[in-house]
Amino acid sequence: MEDSSRYDLPDSPRSVGWTAAEHCVVADAASPFLTESGAVLPYVEVEYETYGTPAADGNNCVLVCHALSGDAHAAGWDAHWERDNRPWRKDRPGWWDNVIGPGKGIDTNRWFVICSNVLGGCYGTTGPASVNPETGRPYGLEFPVVTVGDWVRIQKRLLEKLGITHLYAVIGGSLGGQQTLEWALAYPDFMDKAVILASADKLSPQGLAFNTVGRHSIMSDPHFCGGDYYGKEKPDKGLAMARMLANITYLSEESFHDKFGREFQYTENPAYNFQIEYKVESYLNHQGLSFVHRFDANSYLYITKAMDYYDAAAQWGGGNPAEALRRIKAELLLVSFKTDWLYTPEQSLEIAKVAAGLGRPVNYVLVNSRKGHDGFLLETEAVSRILGAFLNREAADEPASE
Amino acid sequence: MEDSSRYDLPDSPRSVGWTAAEHCVVADAASPFLTESGAVLPYVEVEYETYGTPAADGNNCVLVCHALSGDAHAAGWDAHWERDNRPWRKDRPGWWDNVIGPGKGIDTNRWFVICSNVLGGCYGTTGPASVNPETGRPYGLEFPVVTVGDWVRIQKRLLEKLGITHLYAVIGGSLGGQQTLEWALAYPDFMDKAVILASADKLSPQGLAFNTVGRHSIMSDPHFCGGDYYGKEKPDKGLAMARMLANITYLSEESFHDKFGREFQYTENPAYNFQIEYKVESYLNHQGLSFVHRFDANSYLYITKAMDYYDAAAQWGGGNPAEALRRIKAELLLVSFKTDWLYTPEQSLEIAKVAAGLGRPVNYVLVNSRKGHDGFLLETEAVSRILGAFLNREAADEPASE
Known part of the structure; x- marks a missing residue:
């Protein structure tokens, strides 16, 4: 549904x-x-x-963490989409291309940006589709359940390998925001700033409900075969349904009205059958169908399970958010989106309040968006402006990072 | 999850x-x-x-309309549950038993209450599981798509057969509320009052989205066989998933917190596998499994489609709600539930405002409930009190109905 013409082409100066x-x-x-x-x-x-x-002094590194269905390709145009059989990348750039680039919010003229695919994912990092060295066959469900903490420790290993010993900032939206929070908790001295967008310290019980139905859908697909479907027919129907369902939570009541209303896709009158009829049905069906071409059902299980488990207060504060947030040394920026009901503004504000109560430097911005949770991906102008101001401001006060 | 001990037993005076x-x-x-x-x-x-x-003068008839998964068994204890192979009725009374009965909100000492199962349903009224007289086999998807208007016209035929020429009131919640609204629009002279609970003049685009994913789930089940599964294995997994999903929309963010939180069902620590683990997962799984024993997947398709199509303003006012509501002569009572996000309080209030703007007698009550859409089924004390006051008040002014 997005207008691809607004993307900067590969040869654009931006x-x-x-x-x-x-x-x-x-x-x-x-x-x-x-x-x-x-x-x-x-x-x-x-x-x-x-x-x-x-930078020569290594003081300009920014780590960007991706969300559930994201990947390491956060900006620009994949030169190897054809070789790597990722045709969905042919016509569109990375998932945050309007935020990362020369002169953009995360200004690549200034910052050195790293983005890596999570452990258990399906975009080049080891996951359930990878070969288990012990068996010579794909892991499937023999791959261990991983957590947001695991992802962060894997990212830490990557940075060490790259010789990066300090981050100016960690930034992420949604599940990427939880990685960012985990970074600030697990390695409080490792970064100056942490930006958490459209996220929370834990998923709500309603969010758990949506994830469990999505996983149930995949695991009920007769082609799931206990996760051992590689080289065979895949549980595409189950995965498509999980994606359709999750997509509802990424939009808002308002954006459903704005994008689709109750309009029919093809005709003016009811067809009186069970084919796709409303625009919203057509949209969701398309989302489901296109997703199965670019995502592995097992990775969907692993990543949603990590999303379920994440609970910063439980992990770092014995259940007490203040005890956990006390660890944080980075300056925090929390960005929430008014109509986000998956990770609500109230949840972000609560983190900000608790951190402020502890005397930690913290900023909170509420973006007045109708686009729901997807606001962190779609409200790129606002997000770019907010990130630019936050990243550049403090840096100006700190000669060391120039 | 409900406490069955609060039900009045069959021999109770209530x-x-x-x-x-x-x-x-x-x-x-x-x-x-x-x-x-x-x-x-x-x-x-x-x-x-x-x-x-x-009553001898026939002036005490109240029609109650059921919601999506409801049936004609609105109150009391089914004497024939065993004969009719409806074991789920053994341990619990009708779906509105706390509202309908001697001395209750819809007081059976005073009112003669009728409740019928909708056309296309699976509780004794002709539907897709019924034998098609033209083929001698169950209709399946050869059953015609039906609408809320059809349901009301069928109910009208039933009342005629029963010799009922006037209703004191029509009452219904959710999809039953849409039947009630349709009654007031289609047969404005037929009733004195209409009570619409947790409902709206049309389903929101977000509601359409949930319904389409539910139907998609059923129709993607390999046992669906184009709806021709009678006498064979049924599309239970698809129907269970549709029910799990719909159940999320019946609760609220608040009730998810109140009922489940993020607690595990069995253990204190994560199991690190993909089995059911959180209480909310266990609840939804149970809802799905128990539903398939008592509901027909085809009926689920037909009833959700009727729910999608219903649009009172389009049907009766060329798209203009005021033009439609102008038809109504009954005194209206709209009851909404604060945390209902399937049919929101704003939608009920809008009907009330438009009707009031037309000079129609209309009442609006917002129940301050945390139970979401299910409030109309669960907040029985409030609902009973509100219905009792509304039904009895006006009647006292009208000697004819005594």
Whole structure:
């Protein structure tokens, strides 16, 4: 539904241009990765992209964390979409292309930006579709359940491999915002700033409900076969349904009105059958169908489960948010979107209040958007302006980071 | 999750006692039923129940309309649950038992109450599981798509057969509220009062979205077989998922917190697998599993489609709500529930405002409930009190109905 013409083309001075993903081995026989769940991963490879140029003093690094269905390709145009069989990248740039680039909110003339695909994902980082070295076959559900904490520790390993010892900022929206919060809690000295957009310290019970129905849909698909479907027919119907459902939570009541209303897609009169009829049905159906071409159903299970489990206060404060947030040293910016009902403005504001109560430097911005949770991806003008102001302001006071 | 001990047992003076459904043929070869979609149904039988005693002058009749998964068994204890193979009725009375009965909101000492199962349903009224007289086999998807208007016209035929020429009131919640509104629009002289609870003149685009994902789930089930699954394995998984999903919309963010929070069902610590783990997952799973034993997937398709199509302003006012509501002569009572996000308080209030602007007698009550859309079924004390006051008040001014 988005207008692709508003993207900067690869040769635009505002685009980071053509990008090529890189890969880094962060766990191997000499240094396996122990997951929070207690499993050992003998080999982990991470796909990542970078934009901009690292400063000589290394003080300009910004880590961007992606959300549920995102990937390392946050900006620019994938030069290898054809070689890597990722045709959906042909006609559109990275998922935050309007926010990351020369002169944009995360200004690549100034910042060196890193974005990596999460552990358990399906975009180049080791996950359930990867070959299990112990069996020679894809992991499937033998892949260990991973957590937001695991993702952050894997990202930390990646940064170490890249020789990055300090981040100017960590930034992320939605599930990426939870990674950002986890970064600030787990490695409080590692960054100056943390920007959490459209996120919360934990998912609401209603959010748990949506995720469980989505997983149920995938696991009920007769082609799921206990997750062992690689090389065979995939549980596409189950995954498409999970995506359709999740998409409802990304929009808002208002954006449903704005985008579709109760209009029919094809005719003016009711068809009196069970085919797709309303515009909103057509939209959701398209979202489901296109998703299965670019996402692995098992990764959907793993990533939503990590989303379910994340609870910053439980993990770091024995259930007490203030005890947890006390750890944070980074200056916080919380950005929420007025009609977001998946991670509500109230949840962001609560984090801001608790942090402020602890005397921590914290900023809170409410974007007056009708676009629901997807606001962090769609309200790029506002997000760019807010990020630009926050990243540039403090830096100006700190000669060290110039 | 509800406490069954709060039900009045069959021999309680506040219970309507044991009930026995009745059946009435409302369409046959001599008077077939023409649906709004243009199809002809050569035979329609309606299952209904009645409570209380008709007054000699016939002026005490109240029609109660059920919601999506409801039935004609609105109150009391089904005497024939075993014979009719409806075991889910063994341990609980009708769906509005706390509202309908001697001394309750709809006081059966005073009112003669009728409730019938909708056309296309699966509780004794002709529907997709019924035998198509033209083929000798169950209709399946050959059953015509039906509408709220069809339901009301079928109910009208039923009342005619029963010799009822006037209703004191029509009452319904959710989809039953839309039937009530349709009654007031289609037959404005037929009733004195109309009570519309937790409903609206049309479903929101977000509501359309939830319904389409639910239907998609059923129709994607490999056992669906184009609706021709009778006598074979049923599309239980698809129907269970549709129900799980719909259940989310019946609760509220608040009631998810109140009922489940983020608590685990069995253990204190994460299991790190994809089994049911959170209380909310267990609840939804149970809702899905128990639903498939008592509901027909095809009926779910037909009833949600009727829900999608209903648009009072389009049907009766060329798209203009005031033009439509101008038809109404009954005194209206709109009852909404503060945390209902399926049919929002704003939607009910809008009907009330437009009707009031037309000089129509209209009452609006907002129940300060945390229980979401299900408030009309669960807030029985408030609902009973509100209905009792509304039904009894006016009647006291009208000697004719005594």
